[in-house]
Amino acid sequence: MIRPITLPLTVLAVAGLIAMVMSVGIGSVAIAPADVLLVFLGEGSNLHRTLILELRLPRTLSAFATGGLLAVAGALMQVLLRNPLADPYVLGLSGGAAVGALLAMLAGLGGAVISGSAFAGAMLATLMVFGLAHGTGSWTPSRLLLTGVVVAAGWGAVITLMLAISPARELPGMLYWLMGDVSYARAPWPGLGVLVLVCALVVPLGRSLNVLARGPMQAAALGISVRPLEWLIYILASLLTATAVTMAGSIGFVGLVVPHMLRLVLGNDQRLILPACALAGGTLLVLADTLARVVIAPEQLPVGVITALLGVPTFLYLLYRSR
Amino acid sequence: MSGNQRPPMQTLSTRELVIDIPGRADGYPLDLAIKSGQVWGVLGPNGAGKTTLLHTLAGLRSPRAGALFLNDVPTAKLKRRALSQQLGLVFQDRQDGFPATVLETALIGRHPWLAPWQMEGADDLAMAERSLEALDVLHLKNRLVSTLSGGERQRVAIATLMTQSPHTWLLDEPTNHLDLHHQVAVMKLLTDRAAAGNAIFMCLHDLNLAARWCDHILLMYPNGETCWGPAERMLVPNALERLYNQQLATVEVDGAPFFVPKRD
Numbered sequence: 001m002i003r004p005i006t007l008p009l010t011v012l013a014v015a016g017l018i019a020m021v022m023s024v025g026i027g028s029v030a031i032a033p034a035d036v037l038l039v040f041l042g043e044g045s046n047l048h049r050t051l052i053l054e055l056r057l058p059r060t061l062s063a064f065a066t067g068g069l070l071a072v073a074g075a076l077m078q079v080l081l082r083n084p085l086a087d088p089y090v091l092g093l094s095g096g097a098a099v100g101a102l103l104a105m106l107a108g109l110g111g112a113v114i115s116g117s118a119f120a121g122a123m124l125a126t127l128m129v130f131g132l133a134h135g136t137g138s139w140t141p142s143r144l145l146l147t148g149v150v151v152a153a154g155w156g157a158v159i160t161l162m163l164a165i166s167p168a169r170e171l172p173g174m175l176y177w178l179m180g181d182v183s184y185a186r187a188p189w190p191g192l193g194v195l196v197l198v199c200a201l202v203v204p205l206g207r208s209l210n211v212l213a214r215g216p217m218q219a220a221a222l223g224i225s226v227r228p229l230e231w232l233i234y235i236l237a238s239l240l241t242a243t244a245v246t247m248a249g250s251i252g253f254v255g256l257v258v259p260h261m262l263r264l265v266l267g268n269d270q271r272l273i274l275p276a277c278a279l280a281g282g283t284l285l286v287l288a289d290t291l292a293r294v295v296i297a298p299e300q301l302p303v304g305v306i307t308a309l310l311g312v313p314t315f316l317y318l319l320y321r322s323r
Numbered sequence: 324m325s326g327n328q329r330p331p332m333q334t335l336s337t338r339e340l341v342i343d344i345p346g347r348a349d350g351y352p353l354d355l356a357i358k359s360g361q362v363w364g365v366l367g368p369n370g371a372g373k374t375t376l377l378h379t380l381a382g383l384r385s386p387r388a389g390a391l392f393l394n395d396v397p398t399a400k401l402k403r404r405a406l407s408q409q410l411g412l413v414f415q416d417r418q419d420g421f422p423a424t425v426l427e428t429a430l431i432g433r434h435p436w437l438a439p440w441q442m443e444g445a446d447d448l449a450m451a452e453r454s455l456e457a458l459d460v461l462h463l464k465n466r467l468v469s470t471l472s473g474g475e476r477q478r479v480a481i482a483t484l485m486t487q488s489p490h491t492w493l494l495d496e497p498t499n500h501l502d503l504h505h506q507v508a509v510m511k512l513l514t515d516r517a518a519a520g521n522a523i524f525m526c527l528h529d530l531n532l533a534a535r536w537c538d539h540i541l542l543m544y545p546n547g548e549t550c551w552g553p554a555e556r557m558l559v560p561n562a563l564e565r566l567y568n569q570q571l572a573t574v575e576v577d578g579a580p581f582f583v584p585k586r587d
Binding site: 207214221222225269271 | 404406418431487
């Protein structure tokens with residue numbers, strides 16, 4: 001909380017921009033970075049403009065928004081539960097969303113209905129976990145975490161059941177959705193909007209979150225109204241996760257790995273970590289999605305596979321190296 | 324209000340206060356007045372409710388009955404932030420979920436004094452460093468708290484309260500884990516703060532530290548009975564033997580009574 005904030009954020013923002021320029025340049029028709037910048041400035045050839053502005057940029061921006069949403073949600077959940085293992089996915093939010101989305105697919109419904117159903121599923125899972133963990137009044141982080149883990153296992157069973165009884169032609173689409181896929185995400189603006197809005201809301205709360213990370217009693221003794229703050233964080237993290245899942249299915253590891261990597265490098269001042277998570281999470285998912293498009297081109301991989309394959313070893317290495 | 328200025332007179336008082344101890348049927352009401360310049364010691368056996376009393380005084384727990392007043396204003400009427408500018412507490416046990424350095428830990432004491440969007444400034448940093456120096460832990464300022472010894476952590480916790488600089492200091496066994504020299508240094512620091520106008524109210528397990536440094540004593544018996552008053556009236560062998568259910572021998576050292584437990 002005494003480190004400079006502007007420098008790391010600038011570095012991350014520049015890295016994010018470079019990743020985006022690269023991402024929209026790579027594909028069946030390669031476009032040089034200089035030409036990409038020309039298009040961004042409103043120039044460039046018609047072919048390039050169509051390719052970038054209508055086809056590639058929406059997907060890249062969607063990937064950025066999804067990664068940012070997941071990373072900030074993870075960072076918030078970790079402070080809320082004072083547990084570095086907390087992550088929206090561990091708490092069963094994505095399971096609820098997946099069940100919602102798969103139900104819509106089973107019913108043969110498409111597009112917007114799947115998104116709406118996924119959002120409803122995520123919010124239902126949120127309320128269920130919070131309601132059950134609340135129980136008769138004692139609300140402890142370990143109880144919330146345990147409730148989430150058990151509820152997530154329940155969702156997992158329901159998902160397996162649905163996959164088992166689904167007609168074979170629906171299976172590939174369902175599996176791609178379950179592993180996370182941004183190729184159908186065509187409207188990045190709602191996600192980016194939610195990301196910016198929530199960041200603008202939580203960064204002023206950053207110092208309160210720093211104090212809350214020291215435990216609820218200490219926080220209360222330093223003048224924080226603990227319970228309302230905890231509710232606010234939980235609701236915001238759920239909203240972020242539901243938005244991300246709705247955009248791109250369930251993409252694991254971003255919410256767990258990104259905040260951790262940043263904490264190891266930047267310390268644990270939430271005023272820095274939360275916006276840094278938005279930038280780094282977005283950048284990571286843009287890079288992962290670019291890889292997913294090119295590794296076995298013209299076929300595409302689900303981006304969730306890439307984030308897991310990249311995230312797990314990186315995370316283990318950093319953890320092994322840390323003090 | 325900075326740590327160096329003389330704080331205005333203030334009294335934290337309780338009226339018919341009964342603390343809420345689960346399983347204790349009847350409570351004895353407390354009518355305390357903790358005033359500027361006083362050093363209070365709370366003595367009692369394990370489970371008598373010392374920690375519960377401190378948490379109740381700090382507004383972290385609701386009492387079973389009665390009310391708390393800060394200069395005759397009910398503390399229930401004060402905002403939590405305003406209260407934490409007047410009242411601070413050093414907890415007996417601490418949890419560290421995420422790694423933090425000693426300096427960062429002390430700096431969170433400034434939280435009640437800063438607006439939500441405000442960053443800690445040079446003043447806040449200087450205050451935190453002064454407090455760390457007063458507790459002899461400034462040389463550890465860049466170390467992670469999780470790597471410190473128990474006594475060093477205890478001193479960092481007191482430095483955090485000093486950085487918070489409330490008027491009334493509540494401390495739960497502040498000499499826990501401290502070596503002899505630092506026990507004396509901490510007691511001296513606390514009595515100096517009282518001489519400068521703060522009020523000090525602490526739970527202690529060491530009778531002799533209480534006898535040496537406290538001017539007011541509150542005795543808490545296991546059945547909920549309490550009595551309080553000036554130290555010389557409270558620290559009498561009969562009352563203390565009943566308090567701890569332990570025979571004591573008394574000698575006098577440096578003009579203060581010194582209590583030694585008898586072997587049987």
